Amino acid sequence: MKRLAALVLFLFLSACAGLEPRGTGxxxxxxxxxxxxxxxxxxxxxxxxxxxxxxxxxxxxxxxxSRDQRYAYIFGRDGxxxxxxxxxxxxxxxxxxxxxxxxxxxxxxxxxxxxxxxEPGGVKFFDAASLxxxxxxxALVDGKASKVIGIAEAPGNRLVFSLYDAGEIWLADMTDVKxxxxxxxxxxxQLPYDGLITYDGRHYLAGLFGEDGLALLDLWxxxxxxxxxxxxxxxxxxPLPVYKMPHLRGWSQAGDEMFLPAIGRHEVLVVDRRxxxxxxxxxxxxxxxxxxxxxxxxxxxxxxxxxxxxxIQVIDVPTRQIVKTLxxxxxxxxxxxxxxxxxxxxxxxxxxxxxxxxxxTFAELARxxxxxxxxxxxxxxxxxxxx
Amino acid sequence: MVKPVALLAALALAIPPAQAAPDLERxxxxxxxxxxxxxxxxGMTLKGGLGSPLLPGNLTGYxxxxxxxxxxxxxxxxxxxxxxxxxxQDEAEWLAxxxxxxxxP
Numbered sequence: 001m002k003r004l005a006a007l008v009l010f011l012f013l014s015a016c017a018g019l020e021p022r023g024t025g026x027x028x029x030x031x032x033x034x035x036x037x038x039x040x041x042x043x044x045x046x047x048x049x050x051x052x053x054x055x056x057x058x059x060x061x062x063x064x065x066s067r068d069q070r071y072a073y074i075f076g077r078d079g080x081x082x083x084x085x086x087x088x089x090x091x092x093x094x095x096x097x098x099x100x101x102x103x104x105x106x107x108x109x110x111x112x113x114x115x116x117x118x119e120p121g122g123v124k125f126f127d128a129a130s131l132x133x134x135x136x137x138x139a140l141v142d143g144k145a146s147k148v149i150g151i152a153e154a155p156g157n158r159l160v161f162s163l164y165d166a167g168e169i170w171l172a173d174m175t176d177v178k179x180x181x182x183x184x185x186x187x188x189x190q191l192p193y194d195g196l197i198t199y200d201g202r203h204y205l206a207g208l209f210g211e212d213g214l215a216l217l218d219l220w221x222x223x224x225x226x227x228x229x230x231x232x233x234x235x236x237x238x239p240l241p242v243y244k245m246p247h248l249r250g251w252s253q254a255g256d257e258m259f260l261p262a263i264g265r266h267e268v269l270v271v272d273r274r275x276x277x278x279x280x281x282x283x284x285x286x287x288x289x290x291x292x293x294x295x296x297x298x299x300x301x302x303x304x305x306x307x308x309x310x311x312i313q314v315i316d317v318p319t320r321q322i323v324k325t326l327x328x329x330x331x332x333x334x335x336x337x338x339x340x341x342x343x344x345x346x347x348x349x350x351x352x353x354x355x356x357x358x359x360x361t362f363a364e365l366a367r368x369x370x371x372x373x374x375x376x377x378x379x380x381x382x383x384x385x386x387x
Numbered sequence: 388m389v390k391p392v393a394l395l396a397a398l399a400l401a402i403p404p405a406q407a408a409p410d411l412e413r414x415x416x417x418x419x420x421x422x423x424x425x426x427x428x429x430g431m432t433l434k435g436g437l438g439s440p441l442l443p444g445n446l447t448g449y450x451x452x453x454x455x456x457x458x459x460x461x462x463x464x465x466x467x468x469x470x471x472x473x474x475x476q477d478e479a480e481w482l483a484x485x486x487x488x489x490x491x492p
Contacts, residue, residue, distance in 0.1 A: 059431030077430055100435055118436060209466050241468035244427050245437060306424060307473060
């Protein structure tokens with residue numbers, strides 16, 4: 001009798017396997033940049049759970065996760081904003097909110113999502129549940145619209161971002177989400193190309209293309225305004241061509257130091273956060289694009305622009321030495337660490353594969369087929385400020 | 388959906404040969420290069436991004452020679468880098484002509 005009951009139970013469970021409850025903390029999204037689709041992956045089993053299509057132009061896509069790690073908000077190049085359900089693997093809501101977009105952020109409370117736009121420029125805010133528009137901040141300076149980059153949520157229900165054309169950093173207070181209150185920091189630096197907020201939410205850094213250096217804003221001391229760090233780091237040298245713009249996020253931080261891509265130099269800049277002075281420069285194999293610390297801060301992994309985009313270099317943080325140069329595949333576009341740093345997934349666009357690597361032995365753990373993969377995003381980002 | 392081979396053949400016919408137009412295999416690589424690598428800033432569909440849009444309507448002020456010159460030597464004061472270490476003069480001209488004519492769908 002017991003056995004029969006067990007059999008019945010087994011059959012019942014098999015029948016509704018698709019509805020079996022499961023967590024989402026070990027899931028992830030792989031952007032398939034050329035086909036407007038994403039893969040939902042299980043990072044524990046290193047397996048594809050499904051593909052979601054119809055997301056528009058994802059050739060420069062980024063995304064953020066909801067607090068409950070069930071939904072991904074995907075920002076497409078074409079201004080599309082899609083809310084994707086990782087469990088049901090479908091589009092829960094989708095709007096086209098601008099002509100040309102670069103990325104976005106989610107409010108610290110998870111109630112709003114903000115998109116940074118190139119065309120027409122500015123920032124738009126949407127209800128995280130419905131994607132209904134809540135507010136807009138046009139990035140107008142002297143009547144000229146600016147492209148917005150380096151968008152990040154900040155403690156105190158705020159949003160910080162940079163104006164590419166105008167060279168300003170703006171901080172928006174979203175206490176009343178329908179009427180943002182904006183504080184502007186003018187003359188932050190020339191052509192900020194991306195920005196980051198540290199995980200503790202204290203410091204915002206904008207990388208500058210128009211000059212050697214970075215702009216720093218201390219959110220605990222706004223009266224001090226912005227200041228330049230690493231000014232003139234390439235003094236007297238002819239800059240090398242930058243075939244691809246680097247990206248900045250809080251994952252630049254390893255312990256008390258920030259590891260940042262130089263612009264037009266084949267170097268990683270190391271800046272001590274306790275005074276924002278240069279600590280070291282590490283020569284690397286090319287123009288760095290992503291410089292990402294393993295979550296424990298012991299290693300920093302670097303990928304590169306053309307023609308060195310088949311390489312990854314690993315920096316040992318205490319000795320600042322490159323301890324490994326890897327060639328995992330063709331056109332390495334992005335890398336993402338498992339939340340506790342045990343493994344890293346890298347996207348090899350021209351191999352149509354994502355490769356999982358062990359971060360201690362550098363051994364290959366798995367290859368996951370994906371169509372022209374670019375960004376890889378694990379749900380553990382949901383609980384980190386600025387990701 | 389047009390087959391890539393047919394598309395390339397149509398392109399080859401549509402574009403008058405430069406000094407030495409890249410062979411079909413190289414044209415295929417250049418198209419991929421345009422979409423993926425130029426596209427990193429200009430958008431995969433050339434509608435623009437951090438870089439300006441490159442659709443024919445956006446290029447009315449440019450002749451192919453001038454455009455090829457920008458591709459090879461970059462544009463000072465902007466992030467447009469010089470591509471001369473990765474592309475030949477003929478390849479840059481082939482890309483420039485195609486862009487001005489709107490031959491790259």
